[in-house]
Amino acid sequence: MVRLITHNLLACHAKDCNTNNFPLEFKDIQLEIREAEFNSDFLKGFMPKLEWKALVDTARQLGDTSLPLEQPEMVDDGFLKSLHHVLLEIHVEEGSMTCPNCKHVYPILNGIPNMLLAEHEIG
Amino acid sequence: MLPTPDLSHLTKKDLEEVYEPAEDTFLLLDALEVDYDYLKGSKPSICLEIGSGSGCVTSFLGNIIGSTAYFCTDINPHACRCTQRTGKQNNVNIQVIHGSLASPLELRLASKVDVLLFNPPYVPTSDDEVGHAQSDGKIEGAWAGGSGGMQITNVMLSKVKNLLSPSGRFYLVALKENNVPGIIKLMREMYTLTGEIVLQRHAGREHLFILRFSHL
Numbered sequence: 629m630v631r632l633i634t635h636n637l638l639a640c641h642a643k644d645c646n647t648n649n650f651p652l653e654f655k656d657i658q659l660e661i662r663e664a665e666f667n668s669d670f671l672k673g674f675m676p677k678l679e680w681k682a683l684v685d686t687a688r689q690l691g692d693t694s695l696p697l698e699q700p701e702m703v704d705d706g707f708l709k710s711l712h713h714v715l716l717e718i719h720v721e722e723g724s725m726t727c728p729n730c731k732h733v734y735p736i737l738n739g740i741p742n743m744l745l746a747e748h749e750i751g
Numbered sequence: 752m753l754p755t756p757d758l759s760h761l762t763k764k765d766l767e768e769v770y771e772p773a774e775d776t777f778l779l780l781d782a783l784e785v786d787y788d789y790l791k792g793s794k795p796s797i798c799l800e801i802g803s804g805s806g807c808v809t810s811f812l813g814n815i816i817g818s819t820a821y822f823c824t825d826i827n828p829h830a831c832r833c834t835q836r837t838g839k840q841n842n843v844n845i846q847v848i849h850g851s852l853a854s855p856l857e858l859r860l861a862s863k864v865d866v867l868l869f870n871p872p873y874v875p876t877s878d879d880e881v882g883h884a885q886s887d888g889k890i891e892g893a894w895a896g897g898s899g900g901m902q903i904t905n906v907m908l909s910k911v912k913n914l915l916s917p918s919g920r921f922y923l924v925a926l927k928e929n930n931v932p933g934i935i936k937l938m939r940e941m942y943t944l945t946g947e948i949v950l951q952r953h954a955g956r957e958h959l960f961i962l963r964f965s966h967l
């Protein structure tokens with residue numbers, strides 16, 4: 629269950645890959661929607677930690693267009709519900725994530741992203 | 752006393768492949784319980800455990816803090832699966848990442864981690880043994896710590912300052928042989944982090960410590 633909250637925090641860390649290494653691009657993915665407990669304080673506290681554009685773009689690629697392109701200054705319940713759904717309820721179970729820069733492929737198996745690099749790929 | 756997380760879903764086979772919670776694990780749980788009021792009161796928004804093994808520690812933390820974001824990494828794929836299941840079993844929503852230390856998260860989690868936990872492979876071994884243990888992703892990686900038992904811990908220590916939020920805390924398990932005063936001195940002099948011993952205990956042949964670090 630790679631949720632978009634996790635995807636928003638993962639970057640390529642291969643040797644010498646330091647620019648344009650985020651966000652990773654999902655490929656050949658299987659999605660599952662699973663309900664999660666709504667917590668508006670948590671969401672509000674988390675908003676400043678998100679890379680907003682990466683989140684919105686990724687959500688749109690996965691077919692969810694509910695989030696505005698700019699993070700709103702005033703948050704209402706409708707917005708928080710959308711954010712909750714995108715961040716915490718969309719799960720990527722299988723597939724992979726590709727680095728936009730070096731094209732390294734990180735597979736996702738049973739909902740767990742494999743971010744391990746081989747010895748020679750570590751910076 | 753808070754209950755230890757429910758681990759009844761872990762089979763004998765799981766525990767052949769994944770580190771079974773032991774005295775070091777329980778001392779870390781006890782240290783988190785000592786800091787219960789702080790941990791609960793400070794409303795952490797990001798908690799990260801390195802080398803979560805069975806998932807026992809983060810599940811315990813989850814039962815102290817309640818709903819927030821929990822991330823765990825481990826180099827052992829079986830440990831990753833066990834952590835995920837243990838989270839479910841104890842109603843803690845854990846995001847598990849199969850990876851080494853905090854590497855894939857370092858860029859985005861800079862200055863954002865409120866609670867950072869590491870019960871590392873701390874047993875002194877040969878350097879060869881660490882190399883194999885780290886690349887095999889098997890249970891040997893749970894203890895093989897190289898010279899002074901510090902080979903993996905030292906790499907992590909160099910990352911802590913960058914990861915911790917301004918009020919963040921780092922909890923580390925260490926063994927007497929790891930040179931506890933030396934770790935505290937290094938953290939202060941190299942990384943301007945202040946550290947202290949929260950708990951210590953003799954368990955069989957091991958003299959175990961829990962250290963806690965924060966920004967000066």
Ligand SMILES: C[S@@+](CC[C@H](N)C(=O)[O-])C[C@H]1O[C@@H](n2cnc3c(N)ncnc32)[C@H](O)[C@@H]1O
Nearest residue numbers: 770776802803804825826827851852870892893
């Ligand atoms: C002593 S066990 C602790 C397990 C669990 N946290 C506990 O307290 O019971 C150490 C764990 O760290 C993992 N580990 C070892 N090297 C690691 C690394 N470089 N990155 C992430 N995890 C690692 C091992 O696979 C093992 O699960």
Ligand SMILES: [Zn+2]
Nearest residue numbers: 640645727730
């Ligand atoms: Zn890359």
